[in-house]
Each structure stands twice: as C-alpha cells, then as structure tokens.
Amino acid sequence: MSAPANDVQDYVGFDTITQQMERKFLKRGFNLNVILVGESGMGKSTLVNSIFASHLIDTQGRRAAQEVIRKTTEIAPVTQMLEENGVRVKLTIVDTPGFGDQCNNEGCWVPVIKYIKDQHAAYLERELKPNRERIIVDTRVHACLYFLNPGSRGLRPLDVEVLKRLTEVTNVIPVIAKSDSMTIEERTAFKRHIKEELAFHRIMLFPYASDDDADDDRVLNASIRELIPFAVVGSEEVIEVEGKLIRGRRHGWGVINIFDETHSDFVHLRNFMLRTHLSDLIEVTSQRHYEQFRTSQLRQIKELRAQQAAAAASGGAPPVPTQAQPQVPISVMQHQPMAQV
Amino acid sequence: MKEGSGEDQNVAPSMYSHVSRPSSHRNKNARKGLPFNVMLVGESGLGRKTFLNTLCESTVITASEVTNAEQAHIAEPMQFKNYTVEMDEDGMKIILNIVDTPGFGDGIDNEQCFMQIQEHLELQFDSVLAEENRIKRNTKFNDSRIHALLYFISPTGHSLREIDIELMKRLGSRANIIPVIGRSDSLTPRELVLFKQRVMSDIVSHNISLFNFPDLNDEDEDAVEENSELRAMLPFAVVGCEEVINEDGRPVRVRNYPWGVVQVDNDEHSDFDRLRYVLLNSHISDLRDRTQNELYEIYRTEKLSGNTSVLANNTSQAVISAIGA
Numbered sequence: 143m144s145a146p147a148n149d150v151q152d153y154v155g156f157d158t159i160t161q162q163m164e165r166k167f168l169k170r171g172f173n174l175n176v177i178l179v180g181e182s183g184m185g186k187s188t189l190v191n192s193i194f195a196s197h198l199i200d201t202q203g204r205r206a207a208q209e210v211i212r213k214t215t216e217i218a219p220v221t222q223m224l225e226e227n228g229v230r231v232k233l234t235i236v237d238t239p240g241f242g243d244q245c246n247n248e249g250c251w252v253p254v255i256k257y258i259k260d261q262h263a264a265y266l267e268r269e270l271k272p273n274r275e276r277i278i279v280d281t282r283v284h285a286c287l288y289f290l291n292p293g294s295r296g297l298r299p300l301d302v303e304v305l306k307r308l309t310e311v312t313n314v315i316p317v318i319a320k321s322d323s324m325t326i327e328e329r330t331a332f333k334r335h336i337k338e339e340l341a342f343h344r345i346m347l348f349p350y351a352s353d354d355d356a357d358d359d360r361v362l363n364a365s366i367r368e369l370i371p372f373a374v375v376g377s378e379e380v381i382e383v384e385g386k387l388i389r390g391r392r393h394g395w396g397v398i399n400i401f402d403e404t405h406s407d408f409v410h411l412r413n414f415m416l417r418t419h420l421s422d423l424i425e426v427t428s429q430r431h432y433e434q435f436r437t438s439q440l441r442q443i444k445e446l447r448a449q450q451a452a453a454a455a456s457g458g459a460p461p462v463p464t465q466a467q468p469q470v471p472i473s474v475m476q477h478q479p480m481a482q483v
Numbered sequence: 484m485k486e487g488s489g490e491d492q493n494v495a496p497s498m499y500s501h502v503s504r505p506s507s508h509r510n511k512n513a514r515k516g517l518p519f520n521v522m523l524v525g526e527s528g529l530g531r532k533t534f535l536n537t538l539c540e541s542t543v544i545t546a547s548e549v550t551n552a553e554q555a556h557i558a559e560p561m562q563f564k565n566y567t568v569e570m571d572e573d574g575m576k577i578i579l580n581i582v583d584t585p586g587f588g589d590g591i592d593n594e595q596c597f598m599q600i601q602e603h604l605e606l607q608f609d610s611v612l613a614e615e616n617r618i619k620r621n622t623k624f625n626d627s628r629i630h631a632l633l634y635f636i637s638p639t640g641h642s643l644r645e646i647d648i649e650l651m652k653r654l655g656s657r658a659n660i661i662p663v664i665g666r667s668d669s670l671t672p673r674e675l676v677l678f679k680q681r682v683m684s685d686i687v688s689h690n691i692s693l694f695n696f697p698d699l700n701d702e703d704e705d706a707v708e709e710n711s712e713l714r715a716m717l718p719f720a721v722v723g724c725e726e727v728i729n730e731d732g733r734p735v736r737v738r739n740y741p742w743g744v745v746q747v748d749n750d751e752h753s754d755f756d757r758l759r760y761v762l763l764n765s766h767i768s769d770l771r772d773r774t775q776n777e778l779y780e781i782y783r784t785e786k787l788s789g790n791t792s793v794l795a796n797n798t799s800q801a802v803i804s805a806i807g808a
Contacts (some may be wrong), residue, residue, distance in 0.1 A: 183639020203641035205681065205687035211645045245646045246592040293528030293666055299558040300591050323638070323669035325739055394672050394751055396743020404741045 147466065171230035174424070175261070178235065179254055179308065181242035183460045185376055186321030189287070190235055192376035192389070193412050198222055202239035212240035215253045222383045242300060251304045258283045258311045262435040263469045282432060284423045285348070285415065288316045290371055291322050296335035297343075305345050312431055313348035313423055315415070316371035321406060322391060322398055324347025336371055336468060349419060366414055375406040392433065439469055492722035516569065516576040519767055520627055522658065523581065524600065524650065525635025526588035529665030533723035534633075535581055537736060537747060538759055539568045544583065565646060572763045579763075585598065588646050597653050604629055604657040608782045614718070628779065630770045631694065631762060632658040635665040640678050643685040655692030655791065657778060659770050661761075662686070667720035667753060668738065668745050675720055682718055699769065713761060722753040758793055 159417065178186040182203035191197050199220050204211065219236040241250050261282045268278045286308055290301065297305070308314050316336070321329060340347065347370060349363045375398050377389050383397050390399045400408045415423070523531045532544040543566050563582055570577045582603075587596050609629045614624050632654060636647055651660055662682065664670075670678060686693065695717075696710035724738045724747050736747040745752050762770075 181639075182644070183637065183641050201641070203639065204643070205641055207642060207681070207685040209642065211648070243644055245594050245597075246647055248592050291528055292669070293530070295527065298589060303591065320638075320669050322740070323666045326741065391671055393668070393743060395745050396740065398742045402741075 144285060157193060168228050169278070171232065172424070173232045173234070174420070175234040175236065175281060175283050177258065177283045177286045177312070178237050178289070179241055179251075179256070179286055179304065180238075180319075181291070182239065184282060184289040184291065186237065186287070186289055186430070189317065189319045189374060189376035191378050192408070193415065194224065194233065196222075197226070197378060198233070199235050199237055202237055211449055212243060215239070215241040215250050217253055217257045222482065234281070247300055250300075254304075255307050258286075258308075259435065259469065260312070262432055263439070265432065266436055266439060280424075282427050283312045284427045286312045286314045288314050290316055290318050290336070292318050292321055292332075294332075296332070297339045302343055302345075305340075306343065309346050311435070315348060317411065317412075318371055318373045319376060321373035322375045322393075324373065333369075333371060333373070349422065350426065350430070362418065366410075366419075369407055369410055372407040372411040372414075374408040374411055375400050388458075496691060496742065514638070514640075516578040517767070518578045518580060518626060519771065520580045520582070520629050520631075520761070521762065522600075522604075522629045522632045523635070524584050524587055524632060525560065525665060526637065526646075526665075526728040527585065529637060530721065530723045531583060531585075531633075531635055534635075534665070534721055534755075535566070535583070537755065538762075539570065539579070541568070543568055543581070543594075559586045560590075561586035561596050563603055564674065570612040570763060575764075577767070580627065593646060597650055600650070601653055601657060604632075604654065605782065608779055609786075610780065612783055612786065628774055629658045630767075630774045632660050634660055635663050635721075636662055638664050638666055638669045638678065640670065640674055642681045643689075648685070648689050648691070651686065651691045651693070652689060656781065659694035659773055659778070660692070661758075662718035663758070664718050664720045666722070668722045670720070679716075679718060679720070694770065696766070697769075697773070699772075709765070713757075713766075716754055716757065719754040719758040721755050721758065722747050723755065 176190070180186050182201075187199045190199060190433075202216075202218060203427040208313060217236060218239060218240050219234050221232060221234045224231050224233050238254055241254065244250065265278060265280065265282055266275055288305060288308065291298065303315065305316070310355060318324070318329075318332070324332065347367075349366060350362075351363070355363065377391050377398075377400050378390065379391070380387050381390055381392050381397065382388075383390075383399070388397075388399045389401065390397055392398075398405050400406060403409055516774060523535060525531050535544055536542050544564075562585055566581045566583065568579045568581070570579050579798075584596075584600065587593070607626075611626060611628060614620060634647070634651060636643070651662070654660060664675075664678070664682075667675060696713045698707050698710050699708060722738065722745055724736050724745075727734045727736050728736070729735070738745040738747070747753055748756050750756060
C-alpha cells in the first residue's frame, strides 16, 4: 500500500468566515438599546435587572411622600458596559417615568415615540454625512418592553393607543411583570383576550413572520407567539430554600423561583430576548423600522426639494409646505428634531 | 335568627348592642334589617367585584362576558351600579346596599370621575336634606347616604398615584373613606409592611381625611385598643376569591398558585376577615353615626349657610323649594 499521491485540495476553507466574523465582532462589541414603557409600580426596573442579572437601573417610582408627582413622561436612559466571555455589549436601558401615571394620560406617549424616532433620525443623519464614520454609533431602540397591568381583563384603552403607535416604530414585546397575583387559569384567559384584541386592532408584534424563515425558525417563532404576553416574575433577591440558593420572592404561602418554568415565563422571555432572537432584534430594527423611517424621510425631502425647485422656477414665493416637514433637514448639517407623532 | 337573649358576652361596642336596649326593640331591628350603604371605588382589575362576592359569599356581580374583542378596549364612562344583599351577621339582619363604580380610572382621561362621584355622594345628602324639610315626611324614606367608601389601591409597592391622592382628598369630607390594597397577594409580607407605611405617610402628608377608627368613648379601654390596632392595619390588604374548596369538610376560600395556596380567611394571608368584621359587625354603627352626625352635618351647614361654592356645584331644586316651604 503506497501513500496516496493525490493533492487535489477540494477543501477551499471559506467556511472559516464565521470564525473570522466572530473575531471581528469580539473586537468591536455591539450596542443594545431597550426601552421600558409602563406605569410606575409595574415592576419594570426589577424585571430588567433580573433579565441582565445585574442592578442596572433604580426604580423611578415615588417612594417618599415628599416626592412630587411627575406631570409628564420623562425619558431616562442609563448606559452600561457589560461583558460575558469576551463579548462586550454597550447596553442602554431607557426608562420612561411618569408614563401613564396621571389622572389624565392623554398624550403621555408623545415623548416616548419622539425619543424612538429621534434615534432613527440621528442615525440617518450620520449615515447621510458625506464623511461618515466607519462604524455609525447605533442608539436606535432595538426592543420595547411594554408592561401590561395584571388583573385587567385585557388591553386598556391607553394600551391600545400606545401599542398602535409603538409597534410602528420599534419591536414591541408585551409583558406582565408582576404576574404573581394571577393564577394559571387567570393568566391563560388574560393571554387569550390580549391576543384576540391585538389581532383585532392589527397590532403587529415582534417576531414578524417572513417568507424567508426556515422551518425551525417558524416553529420557534410560533411557540414564542403562543407565550405572548410573557407572564413573568422578576427578583433581584437571592433567598434560601431547603439549603439551595434561588432568585425569587418569599410569600407567606410559598416561594416563587423566577427560573422555575411552572412559576413564570421568565426563562422563556430571557432566552427569547438574549439567547435566540438577540441578533434578530438588532437586525429587524435596522431592516424594517429604520428602513421605513428612512424611506419616508427621504421621500419627504425629495418632495420638498421638488416644491422648492418649482417655486424657484416660477419665480414666486417659496411654497408653504403641504405636509409635515421632514425630520432630517435637507442640508443634513444640523439635526433639528421635530415632534412628528 | 337568634332571638334577643340579652346575655351575650362578646358584644361589639355599638349603639345597637342588645345590652343597652330592651330585647323587644332589638327584635324589631333584627327583623327589619339595618340598612348599610357601601360604595366601592377603584380601577378595574383590583378586585372590587371579587371582594363584594367574597363579602356576601355569593355571586352578586357576575363577570361580564364581553366576547367580542372590538368592545373590550373601549373606555366605558364610569357608571354607578346598585346591588342589594340581605346579610345575617351574628343574628343581626343587615340590608347591604352596594354601589359599584365600574369604569373609574379606566379611561385615558379620568379627571371627570372625581366630580361624578362627589356629585353622587352629595345627591344622597340632598335627598335627606329635602326630606328633613318636608312638611309631611315619608316614614318609609330610603336613606341612601353612603356609610363607607372602600377605595382600592393598586399594589405598586411605591407611594400613592395621582388618581389615588386626588380621589381621597376630594371625597374625604363626604364619606368615610377606608383605603384597601387590592390584589395584595402580589406583595411579600415585608413589601406589604413597607407599602402600608408609605401609603399612610402619603395620606398624612396630603392631609387626606379617612375613617380613622375614632374613639367615641375614651373610657372603654377595649374599644380604644381595638381602634388603635385597626388604625395600624390601614390600609387593609385584601385578597378576594370566589373559589371554595372543601378542606376536612369545611369550606375554605383559596387562591391556588403553583407555589402555594392563599387562604382568604387566614389573617396572616390577608386582612379580609378583619375588614369584613369591621364593616358588618364591630364598626357598622360607628360608620353610620359618623356619616349622619359629622359628614352630613358639615354638608348641611355648608349648604344652608349659602356657601356659594357648594350651591354652585349642586343646585338641587328639591332642596331650595323644601327650604322655602
């Protein structure tokens, strides 16, 4: 038996691109921006701190009697660098204290929608610069956790108004954060009502169905859609149960383990957001929400230019704009955010 | 119904106690039934209906089955819904009249809700005022003044929300407000203690007037102690449930969670039983008396002395003509 004399070298090696990309990604890191929308006391800060397993934000709710009641929705972004196994993420959590907390909540969503659109506008502006950065800083909101009130029968009027607007500009994930006062039957009935109402109002949630989806993606997405809204329990507290340390809540009648799938959907939510759909959240923000924004902005700029050209040609006064001004000015020199909700 | 024996030891300190009245008089009251009017106020989802059904041990309010999704989210204007249940409490017959307020706080703009409830409360006062001033009075007059207003607070764990403060501030002078934490099983024991402290300190700092279990008779030490205990429990943490299971032959009201079972009647799990006893037994007469002797009298004085702000809000023709008569 002589050694084979062939040296055909059929293996090319382009499959190593995944490792090359990974190395680049590790060096660069990535941005993740999440906005929290819900009344105070719904468990927003506890949930976010539980999902990322660190104390990222403090609750903005009224604690002492001397604290003044907020009259409008404020936008409070907090940015931190997190690292896991060499992968760095610049995580920005945007809290919205004051949302839904007044007697009259008309328009309480306006600052939230404005913030999300402003991030799209800022990105577009940077992208359109003649000398733009090699890597454009991404402050666009990749996910919005929308907090539902446990115990309501379904969506409240405020929820419908806000969800309609939010789903047009970002990926929305509805959750019930303090679901430890709902029995399993109540949760099931609540989820069913919510799904019916969302379908009736044609409110589209992430993950979106796409014809490109592979079969296993379809199956996973279907199982996610079954769970929505996620009924979760969050906790930053570590308690001891029968010698074991768990993260949970100790009630007078039992202990809730937030990682127990029979107790809450917490594990499913975390895996969905971070372990299976994280890159989708970022990609879909760019390819769907940002693209829609970009298209409508550029169209408006084009029309405005055409109107001005027509006015200049006819020698008359500059025309009064017949529609809303584009958010990104034509010269793209100065960013002037305008309310466009 | 127990016939008046006059010998019972565990008597609530009440004007209707059969120790202070001859037994035939008590029999008459017991047969006729004592009217007690309670208003329930709070956003939907805080357990008002369940509380009422648990209190009356029967399904007084059925959960409305709104089957179509297009109806479900529409902001219904706040309504006043009346229910009447006859209760038997320790041999005492009570005609419990409940006024529920579905729709309160559920819309996007809820500022009208306060005025509507205030007007409703004052309307009941007005009809008593008109009745008092009639030449020929109706002996079967139905007194519909609210004796207790249970206000349901959401278990946020923080301090009070704007709607809570506004409501209690505006109505504290028209009804005995008893604040209640709905769905209190969402709070751990430690969180509950902290939450109660925050709520009460908010109430004090905003000068909100509640039914504070006032001591009417300082010499009755037991009553004074009881009142101070009740004051320390405010706001009452309530868990309601309509599911009754059989435990060793006894009917027990519970909520079944995967991590444990909440017993509604267990004082360590909720203040429900204590509140029930206060409303239907120990303080029923204190609540009625304060409504008549304090809240109504203040309103009457304001109204009759021509207090323009009161008159402007609430011109009741019946009153004006009755006073003229």
